[in-house]
Amino acid sequence: MKHLITGATGNIGSLVTHRLIERGIRPCIFVRDEAKARELFGGAVDIRVGDLGASQRSLAAAFAGMDTLFLLNSGPDLAARDRVAARAARTAGVSHLVKLSTLDVLSGVGTGPWHAQGETAVQESGLDYTFIRSAGFMSNALYWAEAIKTERVLRSSTGDGKIAFIHPADIADVAVHALTTRDLRREAVVITGPKALSYAEMADVVGSASGKRIRYVPISDREARFGRDAYAEAVTDIWRAIREGRLTTTTDAVQRIIGRAPYSFEQWVTENLDEFIERGRTRGTRAQS
Numbered sequence: 414m415k416h417l418i419t420g421a422t423g424n425i426g427s428l429v430t431h432r433l434i435e436r437g438i439r440p441c442i443f444v445r446d447e448a449k450a451r452e453l454f455g456g457a458v459d460i461r462v463g464d465l466g467a468s469q470r471s472l473a474a475a476f477a478g479m480d481t482l483f484l485l486n487s488g489p490d491l492a493a494r495d496r497v498a499a500r501a502a503r504t505a506g507v508s509h510l511v512k513l514s515t516l517d518v519l520s521g522v523g524t525g526p527w528h529a530q531g532e533t534a535v536q537e538s539g540l541d542y543t544f545i546r547s548a549g550f551m552s553n554a555l556y557w558a559e560a561i562k563t564e565r566v567l568r569s570s571t572g573d574g575k576i577a578f579i580h581p582a583d584i585a586d587v588a589v590h591a592l593t594t595r596d597l598r599r600e601a602v603v604i605t606g607p608k609a610l611s612y613a614e615m616a617d618v619v620g621s622a623s624g625k626r627i628r629y630v631p632i633s634d635r636e637a638r639f640g641r642d643a644y645a646e647a648v649t650d651i652w653r654a655i656r657e658g659r660l661t662t663t664t665d666a667v668q669r670i671i672g673r674a675p676y677s678f679e680q681w682v683t684e685n686l687d688e689f690i691e692r693g694r695t696r697g698t699r700a701q702s
């Protein structure tokens with residue numbers, strides 16, 4: 414089986430790529446920046462350079478010879494890109510497309526509608542698919558790191574609302590399972606972390622791990638908002654939904670699919686503690702095996 418991984422220089426795609434390599438598989442990665450890819454994976458991967466915004470024809474050429482495709486698209490136009498990529502994959506003879514999606518396709522919150530349209534486009538291509546409908550990532554907590562380090566506060570407009578963030582390693586393990594077995598073909602799996610926590614509770618977890626008191630400071634959506642574009646609007650919509658208690662879903666899908674419990678937020682914080690207490694380390698989530 415030959416696997417093509419998109420998003421391989423990013424958060425989830427890099428973990429998926431590392432995991433395949435750890436299993437003795439030589440993945441092929443589709444990247445914009447070859448030098449960045451070589452820095453991450455050395456000679457352990459084959460590289461195809463391109464852009465997911467390219468034409469169907471050019472993507473079909475890039476996907477030639479592949480059996481599976483891990484597809485990661487971001488932003489408001491991701492559904493159109495999913496459509497072009499899925500059609501290109503079909504033309505190229507790919508048999509299975511694994512799309513990183515969001516559980517918000519079910520709630521209609523945030524980027525959910527974009528991914529829902531992307532899923533439809535993939536289904537319409539006629540390819541076998543797996544949709545990984547992931548909860549919010551624990552690594553989103555890195556956005557709090559600067560304020561926690563410098564002011565010992567976590568500001569958010571999510572109030573007392575809770576969400577079961579998932580460890581990126583769990584997403585990667587589920588993706589690798591989907592790519593390397595037939596178990597999840599034609600399925601949409603909803604994966605979450607083990608427990609829904611409020612942002613105040615997550616501040617306490619960081620505080621306990623770092624031995625410092627981290628204060629949770631509730632602010633308004635307007636104060637929290639970081640921009641005026643569609644992505645900033647989608648993220649604000651997610652904060653609102655968390656605050657209103659609409660995103661508390663937890664599932665047992667990680668346990669069911671990969672045979673172990675999902676990692677806790679405490680574990681993620683322990684692995685990434687340097688991000689919250691000292692300067693000078695590169696951002697990132699350590700891969701686990």
Ligand SMILES: NC(=O)c1ccc[n+]([C@@H]2O[C@H](COP(=O)([O-])OP(=O)(O)OC[C@H]3O[C@@H](n4cnc5c(N)ncnc54)[C@H](OP(=O)(O)O)[C@@H]3O)[C@@H](O)[C@H]2O)c1
Pocket residue numbers: 419420421422423424425426443444445446449463464465466485486487488513514515516524547548549550553
């Ligand atoms: N954050 C959450 O809580 C959450 C929850 C559920 C689902 N999701 C979904 O997860 C996805 C984001 O995953 P992530 O955090 O792993 O992303 P990420 O770390 O931002 O990485 C994005 C990757 O995509 C690549 N990329 C971007 N534009 C490209 C293009 N035009 N052509 C080819 N490659 C391109 C980037 O390459 P470069 O290195 O060249 O930039 C990078 O490798 C999105 O679909 C998001 O909706 C996120």
